[in-house]
Amino acid sequence: MGRFKNKVVIVTGGCRGIGKAIVSRLANEGAYVYALDYVLPKENEVFIEDESIKALIKCIQVDVTSESSVNKAIEEVLNDKKRIDILVNNAGITRDNLVLRLNEADWDAVLNTNLKGAFLCSRAVARTMMGQRSGRIINIGSIVGSIGNAGQANYSASKAGLIGLTKSLAKEFASRNILVNCVAPGFVLTEMTDKLTDEQKSSFLGNIPLKRGASPSEIASVVAFLASEDSNYITGQVIHVDGGLAM
Numbered sequence: 596m597g598r599f600k601n602k603v604v605i606v607t608g609g610c611r612g613i614g615k616a617i618v619s620r621l622a623n624e625g626a627y628v629y630a631l632d633y634v635l636p637k638e639n640e641v642f643i644e645d646e647s648i649k650a651l652i653k654c655i656q657v658d659v660t661s662e663s664s665v666n667k668a669i670e671e672v673l674n675d676k677k678r679i680d681i682l683v684n685n686a687g688i689t690r691d692n693l694v695l696r697l698n699e700a701d702w703d704a705v706l707n708t709n710l711k712g713a714f715l716c717s718r719a720v721a722r723t724m725m726g727q728r729s730g731r732i733i734n735i736g737s738i739v740g741s742i743g744n745a746g747q748a749n750y751s752a753s754k755a756g757l758i759g760l761t762k763s764l765a766k767e768f769a770s771r772n773i774l775v776n777c778v779a780p781g782f783v784l785t786e787m788t789d790k791l792t793d794e795q796k797s798s799f800l801g802n803i804p805l806k807r808g809a810s811p812s813e814i815a816s817v818v819a820f821l822a823s824e825d826s827n828y829i830t831g832q833v834i835h836v837d838g839g840l841a842m
């Protein structure tokens with residue numbers, strides 16, 4: 596019997612990368628998990644081998660930048676399960692460029708997905724969590740939201756914005772026992788970082804005291820902690836999971 600048995604969880608961007616690891620981890624511990632994603636796996640096929648865990652996971656199409664799409668997806672979860680215990684705002688994109696070459700469309704796309712998306716999803720679950728007098732919202736930020744990064748002004752600004760959103764929601768929702776925290780990874784081995792050049796990768800890795808990138812499951816285990824009863828007295832915090840990169 597897992598820690599999250601009968602809990603209802605929503606993970607945005609849940610069909611690959613870090614999101615997929617979070618979905619697997621929480622379903623492995625007994626939760627019903629809704630993986631909301633822009634592109635769903637082929638023929639809606641759930642991407643986890645184990646049949647008993649697969650039965651706990653459902654994929655729903657969403658565009659987190661669109662209010663109507665987000666509200667429709669959350670409505671579908673509520674029609675199914677009537678409650679929402681945990682929301683993980685994980686969907687995120689990069690459109691890297693130096694500021695002088697960064698165009699408006701790439702600024703807007705990153706801010707709309709990474710920051711506005713988290714706001715829309717949090718707002719869409721808030722009434723339900725308030726009524727339940729319990730809930731967890733976990734935002735997936737990035738260490739660059741705290742330390743900045745040349746070539747990632749849009750991405751860093753979106754992740755810094757997520758810190759402000761996390762703390763504001765934590766203050767606004769605390770009286771209803773809804774805890775809101777942010778997990779800020781450093782360098783994680785996913786398709787997002789696969790796009791970097793070898794030079795960028797080795798520069799990142801060279802600066803990490805632990806001398807390696809994280810696996811997605813190492814991010815998922817911190818999310819599981821913040822989603823669990825073990826963190827009942829933690830809210831409004833940003834936890835860096837970065838091998839010591841941002842000290």
Ligand code: NDP
Nearest residue numbers: 608612613633634658659685686687737780782783785787
């Ligand atoms: P991936 O690119 O592997 O996955 C991102 C996911 O977000 C995809 O499933 C993608 O969907 C989904 N997504 C993008 N846009 C939308 C949208 N408009 N609506 C719904 N879903 C969308 O990234 P990672 O797993 O690496 O990153 C996950 C999170 O972790 C992001 O927030 C990222 O910023 C953060 N992060 C990652 C780090 C890393 O080193 N990888 C470091 C620090 C933070 P689809 O595939 O359908 O397009």
